[in-house]
Amino acid sequence: xxxxxxxxxxxxxxxxxxxxxxxxxxxxxxxxxxxxxxxxxxxxxxxxxxxxxxxxxxxxxxxxxxxxxxxxxxxxxxxxxxxxxxxxxxxxxxxxxxxxxxxxxxxxxxxxxxxxxxxxxxxxxxxxxxxxxxxxxxxxxxxxxxxxxxxxxxxxxxxxxxxxxxxxxxxxxxxxxxxxxxxxxxxxxxxxxxxxxxxx
Amino acid sequence: xxxxxxxxxxxxxxxxxxxxxxxxxxxxxxxxxxxxxxxxxxxxxxxxxxxxxxxxxxxxxxxxxxxxxxxxxxxxxxxxxxxxxxxxxxxxxxxxxxxxxxxxxxxxxxxxxxxxxxxxxxxxxxxxxxxxxxxxxxxxxxxxxxxxxxxxxxxxxxxxxxxxxxxxxxxxxxxxxxxxxxxxxxxxxxxxxxxxxxxx
Numbered sequence: 001x002x003x004x005x006x007x008x009x010x011x012x013x014x015x016x017x018x019x020x021x022x023x024x025x026x027x028x029x030x031x032x033x034x035x036x037x038x039x040x041x042x043x044x045x046x047x048x049x050x051x052x053x054x055x056x057x058x059x060x061x062x063x064x065x066x067x068x069x070x071x072x073x074x075x076x077x078x079x080x081x082x083x084x085x086x087x088x089x090x091x092x093x094x095x096x097x098x099x100x101x102x103x104x105x106x107x108x109x110x111x112x113x114x115x116x117x118x119x120x121x122x123x124x125x126x127x128x129x130x131x132x133x134x135x136x137x138x139x140x141x142x143x144x145x146x147x148x149x150x151x152x153x154x155x156x157x158x159x160x161x162x163x164x165x166x167x168x169x170x171x172x173x174x175x176x177x178x179x180x181x182x183x184x185x186x187x188x189x190x191x192x193x194x195x196x197x198x199x200x
Numbered sequence: 201x202x203x204x205x206x207x208x209x210x211x212x213x214x215x216x217x218x219x220x221x222x223x224x225x226x227x228x229x230x231x232x233x234x235x236x237x238x239x240x241x242x243x244x245x246x247x248x249x250x251x252x253x254x255x256x257x258x259x260x261x262x263x264x265x266x267x268x269x270x271x272x273x274x275x276x277x278x279x280x281x282x283x284x285x286x287x288x289x290x291x292x293x294x295x296x297x298x299x300x301x302x303x304x305x306x307x308x309x310x311x312x313x314x315x316x317x318x319x320x321x322x323x324x325x326x327x328x329x330x331x332x333x334x335x336x337x338x339x340x341x342x343x344x345x346x347x348x349x350x351x352x353x354x355x356x357x358x359x360x361x362x363x364x365x366x367x368x369x370x371x372x373x374x375x376x377x378x379x380x381x382x383x384x385x386x387x388x389x390x391x392x393x394x395x396x397x398x399x400x
Contacts, residue, residue, distance in 0.1 A: 169361035
């Protein structure tokens with residue numbers, strides 16, 4: 001009988017840990033600043049090993065941003081209790097908290113997407129679609145009606161506009177709150193969606 | 201007495217003509233596709249002469265985009281007649297018409313600005329500020345009240361959000377109208393601003 005091999009971390013687990021570290025670093029860095037070198041230094045491992053896990057710098061970036069976007073989608077999932085408006089306000093609050101805590105990385109995703117980085121664009125569009133489509137997918141017809149929504153093309157167009165407004169207002173509010181408390185901001189954004197659909 | 205010199209176009213006039221040609225080409229091209237070579241070919245003059253007028257490719261791009269942004273600001277200036285809401289709707293209509301007619305160049309400006317091109321960002325921010333600040337600058341207090349607006353930091357925050365919404369909705373509507381006529385779109389966008397401010 002040979003000696004049992006030393007217990008080693010499975011490669012998937014190791015990659016997972018490195019990915020989580022990458023996401024934490026991404027919170028306060030732009031994509032340009034998120035280098036394999038930085039991650040290698042923070043993780044205390046060689047660049048070669050990182051290339052082993054992630055292939056290329058581009059793959060590494062894609063994996064980190066994809067994970068960050070998945071985190072955002074997960075953390076903003078509407079809860080179970082309360083009225084549709086309360087659930088939307090809760091979801092918005094977690095969105096605002098996420099953007100406050102991950103401002104650099106989030107801005108980098110937004111800029112990368114708009115600036116023509118195809119990977120970033122794909123992930124950004126997917127996550128924005130997930131965030132807005134969820135309003136329709138996770139609500140019954142009666143609940144949608146309570147928010148003043150029905151599932152038509154023009155309402156979906158306005159929901160896209162509302163998502164752009166929310167992103168702009170939240171990023172501007174973080175830079176300069178203009179006398180608005182977080183609760184006032186959230187209440188205003190939540191009321192905005194039915195108000196906008198009502199203009200159709 | 202010497203012979204009068206042959207009438208020549210003044211250099212400023214020539215530069216002006218070339219700039220206008222650049223803006224026309226920019227309507228259907230991204231910034232990346234708007235090269236000195238293309239302009240030289242369209243204008244039937246040498247690349248050398250173009251560099252003489254514009255210095256560098258970067259200066260040429262900056263001049264074209266600055267002029268395009270000035271055109272947009274000029275064309276969307278609110279008219280004189282009618283109620284504040286009618287004037288805003290007229291201004292919005294000219295904005296939509298401009299974006300329809302200059303979609304590629306406009307998208308390129310938006311993407312360049314968001315993607316971290318500092319020149320594009322500066323011009324984009326200036327023109328967006330001009331478009332939104334004008335609502336306050338060109339209206340009396342009574343007219344602002346008629347639109348449901350007053351000039352506070354939180355209202356200005358919401359006006360920024362409305363500008364982002366308008367840009368997103370108009371670009372999405374051009375790609376897929378979702379059953380909305382242009383008049384319906386305009387009416388909805390014009391009503392959106394007071395509706396949004398009302399949520400504060």
